[in-house]
Amino acid sequence: MSKQNEAAKELTIWEKSDPQILEAFCADYRTFISENKTERECVAGMTKVLKEQGAKDLNDLAADGGTLQPGDLVYADMMKKALLIFRIGEKPVTEGMRFLGAHIDSPRMDLKQNPLYENTDLALFETHYYGGIKKYQWVTLPLALHGVIAKKNGEVVNVCIGEDPADPVFGVSDLLIHLAAKQMGKKVSEAVTGENLNVLVGSRPLPDTKEKEAVKANILALLAEKYGIEEADFVSAEIEVVPAGPARDYGLDRSMIMGYGQDDRVCAYPSFRAILDETAPLYTSVCLLTDKEEIGSVGATGMQSRFYENTVAELMNVLGCYSELNLRRTLSRTKVLSSDVSAAFDPNYPDVMEKNNAAYFGRGPVFNKYTGSRGKSGSNDANAEYIAWLRACMDDADIRYQTSELGKVDEGGGGTIAYILANLGMEVIDFGVAVLNMHAPWEITSKADIYETYLAYRAFLIRQ
Numbered sequence: 014m015s016k017q018n019e020a021a022k023e024l025t026i027w028e029k030s031d032p033q034i035l036e037a038f039c040a041d042y043r044t045f046i047s048e049n050k051t052e053r054e055c056v057a058g059m060t061k062v063l064k065e066q067g068a069k070d071l072n073d074l075a076a077d078g079g080t081l082q083p084g085d086l087v088y089a090d091m092m093k094k095a096l097l098i099f100r101i102g103e104k105p106v107t108e109g110m111r112f113l114g115a116h117i118d119s120p121r122m123d124l125k126q127n128p129l130y131e132n133t134d135l136a137l138f139e140t141h142y143y144g145g146i147k148k149y150q151w152v153t154l155p156l157a158l159h160g161v162i163a164k165k166n167g168e169v170v171n172v173c174i175g176e177d178p179a180d181p182v183f184g185v186s187d188l189l190i191h192l193a194a195k196q197m198g199k200k201v202s203e204a205v206t207g208e209n210l211n212v213l214v215g216s217r218p219l220p221d222t223k224e225k226e227a228v229k230a231n232i233l234a235l236l237a238e239k240y241g242i243e244e245a246d247f248v249s250a251e252i253e254v255v256p257a258g259p260a261r262d263y264g265l266d267r268s269m270i271m272g273y274g275q276d277d278r279v280c281a282y283p284s285f286r287a288i289l290d291e292t293a294p295l296y297t298s299v300c301l302l303t304d305k306e307e308i309g310s311v312g313a314t315g316m317q318s319r320f321y322e323n324t325v326a327e328l329m330n331v332l333g334c335y336s337e338l339n340l341r342r343t344l345s346r347t348k349v350l351s352s353d354v355s356a357a358f359d360p361n362y363p364d365v366m367e368k369n370n371a372a373y374f375g376r377g378p379v380f381n382k383y384t385g386s387r388g389k390s391g392s393n394d395a396n397a398e399y400i401a402w403l404r405a406c407m408d409d410a411d412i413r414y415q416t417s418e419l420g421k422v423d424e425g426g427g428g429t430i431a432y433i434l435a436n437l438g439m440e441v442i443d444f445g446v447a448v449l450n451m452h453a454p455w456e457i458t459s460k461a462d463i464y465e466t467y468l469a470y471r472a473f474l475i476r477q
Contacts, residue, residue, distance in 0.1 A: 026377055026413045026461045027268075030468075038467060039270060039460040042282050046272045047259035051159045052094045052304045052314075053251075055117040055278065059096055059285055059302070063088050066289060068098070071324065074331050081331055084293055089324045094118075094304040095314040097324045100288050100474075102297040106332055107339050109346030111474045112299040112439070113288065114316075114430055115281035115353065116306035119274035120144035120452045122151065122210055122254040124160075128247055129214075131229040136215035138183075140254055141207070144307030148205040150453050155182040156212060160252035162242050170240045172250075175257040182257045183212045212254055256454040263457055269374070270463070275456040277306065280352035280445040283467035291474045298474045299347075306353075306430055316430040322437070345438035348399070350473055351431035355379040355417050357447035357459075365425075370418045372447035374459040377413035378466040381443040384419055386426025393431035395442035403442065403473075410472035413465055417447070444469070 049055045068086035069079065081087060085101045095117075102110075122140040129138060142148065157175025164170065175182045187205075188196050196204050218227030219234055236242055260272025281302050288300040305315030312318065325343065329335035358371040372379040382400065385392025407414050419427050435441045446466050449457040 026375055026465055029411070029413070030461070030464055035460060035464045038286075038464050041286075042279070042463060043260045043262075043270055043272065045282050046274055046278050049278070050119075050157070050255045050274055051253050052117045053161065054159065055281065055302065056090055056093050056096045059098075060088065060090065062289070063098065071099075071327055071331070075327050079331065081328075086289075087328065089327070091304075091314050091318070091320045095320060096300075096302040097321060098285070098288055098300040098302075099328055100291065100294055100298040101332075102294045104296055105334065106297045106329060107334055107343050107346075108296065109343060109348065110297045110299050111294065111476070112301065112347050112349040112434070113284040113352050113470055113474070114299075114301040114303065114349060114434060115284050115351075115445075116277045116304065116310075116316075116430065117281050117302045118144070118304045118307050119255075119276060119278070120146045120307055122156075122212070124158075124212075124247065124250065124252040124254065126248050126250075128252075129229060129232060129244060131226040134216060134218070134228055135213060136228045136232045138212040138214055138254075139208075140210050140212060142210060143253075145452050147201070147453065148207060148210060149201060151210060152185045152187040152205060154184060154454055155257040156184050156254050157182060157257035158252055159255055160250065162240065162246050162250040162252070164242065164246055164249070170242060172240065172252060176259075183214055183254070185210050185212055268461070269457050269459055271455050271457050273454060273456070275446075275448055275458050276354045276451050277352070277445070279448065279456075279458050279463060280354060280466065283446075283463065283470050284352045286467055287470035287474055291471050294474050295477055303430060309428075310430055310433055316433045341438070347439045348402075348473075349431075349434050349439045349441040350444045350470065351393070351429050351434065351441055352445050352470070353429040353431075353443050354445045354448045354451065355381055355443070356419055356451055357449045359449055365420045367418065367421050370416070372415055372417035374447060374449070375461050376415045376447075377462060378415075378444055378469050379447050380414060380416045381419065381429075382416070384427050384429055384431070384443060386428075387423060390426075391428050391432065393429075393435045393441050393443070395431075396440060399440040399442060403444075406472055406476045407469060410468070412469045412472055414444075414469065415447075 049058045071089040081101050083103045088098045090096050122142050125139045162170045215232045219231035224230040256273045263269035263271040284300050288298050303316045305312045310316035355372045358373050383389050383392035383394040431441045446462050
């Protein structure tokens with residue numbers, strides 16, 4: 014290492030980056046997570062940017078017999094809830110790709126298919142929570158409704174209520190402290206039940222009505238007026254209940270960001286920006302933004318579906334090199350960063366972490382050789398040779414990084430999409446941003462880590 018590089022290593026992660034560029038990048042990120050709180054919104058927002066950048070729709074190319082050249086940007090979505098982006102490289106795709114894989118779903122509450130009911134002159138929505146949440150964290154918060162309602166005539170109505178300052182907000186009520194002795198004597202996991210996560214949406218009866226449930230009737234009338242829907246349309250709706258309001262700078266020094274859904278959009282956004290900004294890679298670059306990770310990567314839009322393989326096959330067909338053998342060779346020669354978050358060390362709860370193998374704010378993106386739980390169950394466990402290759406990649410680009418495990422061995426654990434990609438024969442490791450309050454309605458990240466992760470992803474995409 015040169016003396017110049019050795020001197021650079023003495024700088025903190027904050028000092029090594031241009032503060033104006035770092036703040037500008039994080040401001041863009043903060044806007045992104047404020048405006049895109051569902052997987053559908055992420056796909057729609059990113060597709061809009063891709064089109065503005067001149068990206069080509071892979072489905073159109075496949076249908077029209079179009080061609081691709083090095084540097085071209087091409088994309089495909091799956092049911093408007095997952096997105097796959099390619100930047101064509103100089104080398105044949107059969108020599109492998111550089112792959113960034115993140116997920117864009119987050120823990121939340123979903124409306125049930127028959128959600129609306131009235132009880133004691135109050136109208137409420139029943140919900141079913143999605144992903145791993147602490148249920149007690151979701152009460153008494155201002156909440157918003159995001160999603161779509163699909164009508165029988167084929168029309169799809171977009172719903173977003175609670176984000177505009179002029180909008181009403183919603184919430185789940187909680188028991189007053191004076192009457193909560195029995196509740197507070199329960200285990201935290203039992204103090205608020207899933208069936209009690211009912212969202213209060215109204216209390217005003219419909220005027221001049223003979224309806225027995227006049228408050229419910231008024232809510233239906235308002236929905237019919239605004240969206241042209243009827244109660245039966247909830248059966249074919251996907252409405253997500255999320256925290257209302259924008260992401261904010263956090264801390265007196267504005268060094269952090271507080272926002273909803275940073276697991277895993279804090280890795281999805283840098284991945285997306287990296288593939289946009291590295292315009293001439295040697296190897297074809299890939300950015301996969303997938304759905305359903307928080308519930309096991311299942312379903313047609315989750316990582317366990319054939320969406321990724323099928324789309325790579327379509328790309329290879331457009332490039333004129335598809336065969337089943339070539340597809341398998343391409344996948345096995347591909348290097349992957351599973352762009353997912355890690356738990357940050359919290360000095361309020363030091364006992365669950367082992368300090369020598371924990372992630373810390375302001376020390377850069379985090380490599381997790383394995384996730385899983387306890388005896389590495391369900392983990393990928395990356396190969397030593399691949400980690401060595403990545404160490405050289407990061408050091409050559411002067412990227413500050415750290416390594417971590419997800420808590421002490423017997424404390425718990427977690428999973429990512431890494432093991433699913435490894436099933437295709439790829440070299441894979443988890444690499445992303447450390448997060449405080451993970452899976453809470455409002456999560457916290459370090460701006461320095463976010464920007465350094467973006468730089469790390471760019472370095473990875475262009476590594477030979």
